[in-house]
Amino acid sequence: MPTSDLAAKLFLALDQATRQGRGIQRDTYGAGEQAAHDIIRQSAETLGLECAVDAIGNLTMTMPGHDRTQPRIVIGSHLDSVPQGGNFDGAAGVVAGLCAIARLRADNVVPPWDIAVMGIRGEESAWFDVPYLGSAGAFGLLDPKCLEVRRFDTQRSLADTMTAGGFDAGAIRERRRLLDPVSVRAYLEVHIEQGPELIGEGLPVAVVTGIRGCLRFRNARCVGAYAHSGAVPRRHRQDAVAATVALLHHMNEYWARIEARGDDLVLTSGEFFTDAAMHGPSKVAGETRFVLDIRSTADAVMEAAASEARVAAERFEEQFRVRFDLGATSYSPPAMMDARLRQTLLNLSDHPYEMASGAGHDAAIFAQMKIPSAMIFIRNANGSHNPDEAMALDDFDAAVMLLTRLLKSSCSAAVA
């Protein structure tokens, strides 16, 4: 079967088995995710791959290589979805792995070492508010406390949900390492792009530079003084809204300057509100609360943006006679993709293009384990985490082609 037929067949089967109403429902450790695993496993068995499931449900489908003692290449992504998600977020990466192996088979390639496709459990935090359950769990990285987290709708704990699905929550409780990082020579993940960049660029695929980290002022505050909106002249005002807007505007201009310099930075204030019990249409607002979310593939860029915010806040305190309390920051580190794999992918691309990933992926966990990791993004309309994800099969084929070229080049490099 040509690989595009295999992909079309698998995407159709996944859609039919897991569509509920308008969207896709592959609930982490639930019936939807399991249905996807069953479809993928059956296809892998038809391809003659060795299938194994670890204690926490990750599915590994292996094409044996010449020397089975060598560390293997893992191609992976997740098979769960958010509630009312789309058909391609996650699943595209697993299907791409199977299609690439089918191409190697068709070309009679026997790799020097094993190549495995991994259907990873529970990447989405939507169900249990814990991301990367499958990948972080496989490396024994999860805090066992996560087992008590309840699924948002059924209120059943992760431990009970896993047990009901036939999995061993004890592996997480004991922080058991199910996958030895030394046994993985490289991790490759194909994923749909979750923003509009490739559509804008008119390109089918991109090589990912890295997964952005996040430095966030989660509970920032500005305190001024409530006053009558008509009676208090400008020079006497302590307007918290005006001061916060000035700060956010300043940061927006700063962002444009950093972007013009060519550095990766994204700034967002996704929450910004006044106190509903105190504010009013005829009042100067005496207090705001807001979030400043700073993301970049470089720690130094995030830190520089955070100190820019602190310095600017001090300046606006004086100008607006208010007090800023930016509060504590939360932090998740950026995960850079492997420089050598990135360069190889760019060399093998028909239209080389690199971009950062704004969303988290299992590849971040593999990179954290010091496994050389790389990602390929596929053009996708309408964003992700919604039923309208739209990936063209031709674009998917371009990603499979690039992945297959990378696998072949690593095989021939090993022989040479």
Ligand SMILES: [Zn+2]
């Ligand atoms: Zn995903």
